[in-house]
Amino acid sequence: MASAATINDVAKMAGVSIKTVSRVVNREPNVRQHTRDTVLKAIDALNYKPSMAARGLAGGRSFLIGLMFDNASDSFLVDLQRGILRACRERHYGLALCPASRAADRTADLMEWVKSTQPDGIVLTPPLSDDRTLVEQLLQIGVKFVSVSSAGTGLGPAVYIDETHAARAMAEHLIEAGYRDIGFVRGPAEHACSELRYQGFVEAMQSAGIQVNPDWVVTGAFDFDSGVEVAKKLLAQSSRPNAIFASNDDMAAGIMHEAYRIGMKIPADLAVAGFDDTPMSRQFWPGLSTVRQPIEQIGQQATELLMRTVSPVSLATNDENKNPSPDSNMILPYDLVLRPSTEPAA
Amino acid sequence: MASAATINDVAKMAGVSIKTVSRVVNREPNVRQHTRDTVLKAIDALNYKPSMAARGLAGGRSFLIGLMFDNASDSFLVDLQRGILRACRERHYGLALCPASRAADRTADLMEWVKSTQPDGIVLTPPLSDDRTLVEQLLQIGVKFVSVSSAGTGLGPAVYIDETHAARAMAEHLIEAGYRDIGFVRGPAEHACSELRYQGFVEAMQSAGIQVNPDWVVTGAFDFDSGVEVAKKLLAQSSRPNAIFASNDDMAAGIMHEAYRIGMKIPADLAVAGFDDTPMSRQFWPGLSTVRQPIEQIGQQATELLMRTVSPVSLATNDENKNPSPDSNMILPYDLVLRPSTEPAA
DNA sequence: TTGTATGCGTTATCAC
DNA sequence: GTGATAACGCATACAA
Numbered sequence: 001m002a003s004a005a006t007i008n009d010v011a012k013m014a015g016v017s018i019k020t021v022s023r024v025v026n027r028e029p030n031v032r033q034h035t036r037d038t039v040l041k042a043i044d045a046l047n048y049k050p051s052m053a054a055r056g057l058a059g060g061r062s063f064l065i066g067l068m069f070d071n072a073s074d075s076f077l078v079d080l081q082r083g084i085l086r087a088c089r090e091r092h093y094g095l096a097l098c099p100a101s102r103a104a105d106r107t108a109d110l111m112e113w114v115k116s117t118q119p120d121g122i123v124l125t126p127p128l129s130d131d132r133t134l135v136e137q138l139l140q141i142g143v144k145f146v147s148v149s150s151a152g153t154g155l156g157p158a159v160y161i162d163e164t165h166a167a168r169a170m171a172e173h174l175i176e177a178g179y180r181d182i183g184f185v186r187g188p189a190e191h192a193c194s195e196l197r198y199q200g201f202v203e204a205m206q207s208a209g210i211q212v213n214p215d216w217v218v219t220g221a222f223d224f225d226s227g228v229e230v231a232k233k234l235l236a237q238s239s240r241p242n243a244i245f246a247s248n249d250d251m252a253a254g255i256m257h258e259a260y261r262i263g264m265k266i267p268a269d270l271a272v273a274g275f276d277d278t279p280m281s282r283q284f285w286p287g288l289s290t291v292r293q294p295i296e297q298i299g300q301q302a303t304e305l306l307m308r309t310v311s312p313v314s315l316a317t318n319d320e321n322k323n324p325s326p327d328s329n330m331i332l333p334y335d336l337v338l339r340p341s342t343e344p345a346a
Numbered sequence: 347m348a349s350a351a352t353i354n355d356v357a358k359m360a361g362v363s364i365k366t367v368s369r370v371v372n373r374e375p376n377v378r379q380h381t382r383d384t385v386l387k388a389i390d391a392l393n394y395k396p397s398m399a400a401r402g403l404a405g406g407r408s409f410l411i412g413l414m415f416d417n418a419s420d421s422f423l424v425d426l427q428r429g430i431l432r433a434c435r436e437r438h439y440g441l442a443l444c445p446a447s448r449a450a451d452r453t454a455d456l457m458e459w460v461k462s463t464q465p466d467g468i469v470l471t472p473p474l475s476d477d478r479t480l481v482e483q484l485l486q487i488g489v490k491f492v493s494v495s496s497a498g499t500g501l502g503p504a505v506y507i508d509e510t511h512a513a514r515a516m517a518e519h520l521i522e523a524g525y526r527d528i529g530f531v532r533g534p535a536e537h538a539c540s541e542l543r544y545q546g547f548v549e550a551m552q553s554a555g556i557q558v559n560p561d562w563v564v565t566g567a568f569d570f571d572s573g574v575e576v577a578k579k580l581l582a583q584s585s586r587p588n589a590i591f592a593s594n595d596d597m598a599a600g601i602m603h604e605a606y607r608i609g610m611k612i613p614a615d616l617a618v619a620g621f622d623d624t625p626m627s628r629q630f631w632p633g634l635s636t637v638r639q640p641i642e643q644i645g646q647q648a649t650e651l652l653m654r655t656v657s658p659v660s661l662a663t664n665d666e667n668k669n670p671s672p673d674s675n676m677i678l679p680y681d682l683v684l685r686p687s688t689e690p691a692a
Numbered sequence: 693t694t695g696t697a698t699g700c701g702t703t704a705t706c707a708c
Numbered sequence: 709g710t711g712a713t714a715a716c717g718c719a720t721a722c723a724a
Binding site for chain 2 (some may be wrong): 720
Binding site for chain 1 (some may be wrong): 709
């Protein structure tokens with residue numbers, strides 16, 4: 001097993017200098033077509049692949065995108081990764097994972113990862129994207145980053161959907177289907193979208209002239225178990241809602257599960273709506289109405305936005321030229337996915 | 347924003363040579379305690395973090411573990427990542443993702459990624475772990491790798507559960523619950539586990555003296571939609587099974603969905619069993635009986651196995667010392683998770 | 693126990 | 709257009 005070919009081997013074989021090889025590899029101009037062809041042939045013959053490590057060291061770029069996440073749902077994470085990877089593939093970038101630790105100094109851990117890995121850019125997911133402490137430190141050391149799905153801090157660029165508008169649309173759908181006794185399950189406060197989605201719900205209710213019943217507004221943790229818990233609370237009340245809008249699918253699933261357990265029919269006895277369009281929402285019986293976020297596309301766009309700001313080897317020597325401004329934000333369309341779980345009451 | 351401190355800065359501040367700093371950072375012996383303290387203080391003061399790129403280039407190690415996957419299910423992928431990341435954290439390793447492309451020369455793409463990224467080790471997931479062409483090329487260039495969840499090729503080390511035994515146990519459970527008309531849904535042929543799980547099913551049936559009905563053995567693609575499809579086939583027959591053992595949960599979910607659609611009750615009219623214990627299996631109503639693989643633990647063990655063989659900077663110069671032998675395989679325990687979907691027929 | 697010098701495979705700065 | 713040559717930040721023989 002001969003150790004992999006280097007740029008020197010290619011240069012030797014092509015009879016040119018390594019700089020010329022470098023030019024060809026990096027698609028720089030000012031190389032005669034004939035020279036380029038010769039080099040390319042040599043590259044092919046030796047099966048030469050540039051070393052990321054060396055490129056990183058010499059060029060100040062790691063060709064690595066970092067994905068920072070904390071406690072994200074499976075499908076969200078995977079979809080996002082898919083989108084990021086698709087964007088990475090073309091530009092020969094790699095994706096490195098950076099999970100938040102459970103440690104007390106979560107932020108310190110994350111920053112350490114950034115400093116040692118030195119990714120060229122970071123994709124920040126909620127709730128990290130809503131963490132002002134973290135974002136400010138990121139900004140301070142001058143690393144490029146972009147938030148996905150809401151940027152609660154208002155700092156740095158972000159790619160997301162109009163959560164409030166989407167939640168409002170779903171609530172309006174419930175109302176149009178004839179439901180008026182609608183409960184709402186909020187997400188955790190650390191997620192900026194929790195408030196946004198709730199706002200949408202409230203707006204729809206107000207527009208329809210329906211009073212929001214505070215007894216029917218509860219808070220969950222964005223997971224299945226908390227969905228079960230809040231369902232127990234909501235459905236045990238003497239006067240209970242006949243529809244529940246959960247601010248994500250996992251909680252909605254918990255609600256449906258609990259409703260079935262106590263013998264309720266969906267949507268006959270209880271309509272349920274979710275948010276996120278996880279695979280589960282269509283696999284459940286009956287299918288769960290939900291809001292589809294184009295997560296994969298969000299990941300891809302976020303990454304491309306990131307690379308656009310990175311490509312001209314801007315090592316951010318001047319503090320002014322740090323990150324793309326927040327006004328390079330990107331708002332993608334959502335889809336209202338209507339399934340039997342919210343069909344009109346009989 | 348001062349550019350990050352380097353080993354030189356630390357050496358200067360501590361009044362020692364860079365080699366000494368290097369010794370301290372890498373926890374090498376032969377450093378006086380006092381010197382070590384001085385250096386550590388400087389490291390702390392300057393907030394020094396070694397550059398992965400430089401370490402990689404100079405030391406021949408990238409401190410990166412690669413995760414190669416193709417078409418894996420969300421929860422499998424995420425659980426595995428969790429395990430790998432846990433193992434990585436302690437040793438300050440990073441995790442880089444390497445998805446298989448849809449291109450014709452999938453293997454070539456993967457190998458290109460390996461050559462340019464130069465991970466210190468690779469975690470191979472099915473069906474890639476069962477792909478002899480890929481595995482042989484990996485072996486040839488001398489990269490360390492370990493397969494998870496079956497190694498169909500028999501080459502290289504692997505961490506997995508006894509799939510056949512697990513499938514057999516589940517089938518036996520169905521039989522003990524009183525079911526005899528049991529259908530089976532195989533997985534795709536490219537997955538080595540498909541055959542293994544089927545074997546377990548057959549063994550259980552034979553032991554119980556029950557004839558396997560070939561009309562009730564069908565093949566799916568390990569996803570929800572194929573579960574729906576095979577359910578349509580199986581349940582449309584004049585003589586149909588009253589229990590179906592799907593070789594993974596996603597297909598089982600499809601079967602349950604279709605069963606509900608045509609008005610069947612589970613398990614009263616049809617018992618269903620799956621394999622994998624995806625989150626969905628407990629979220630469905632009724633809960634789905636399944637086999638739990640300790641995916642997260644598998645990922646962790648696989649990674650630790652990988653690092654054990656990597657740590658002594660063995661750059662595999664001699665062809666003999668390539669990978670840990672297949673007998674360093676690891677078989678982890680599985681769990682039979684019994685839920686209402688397979689309760690005894692009435 | 694500690695330090696010096698060299699090299700890792702690129703990129704980048706200049707000359708030519 | 710092209711090519712020497714010096715970084716880049718670290719590891720590692722080899723000295724001391």
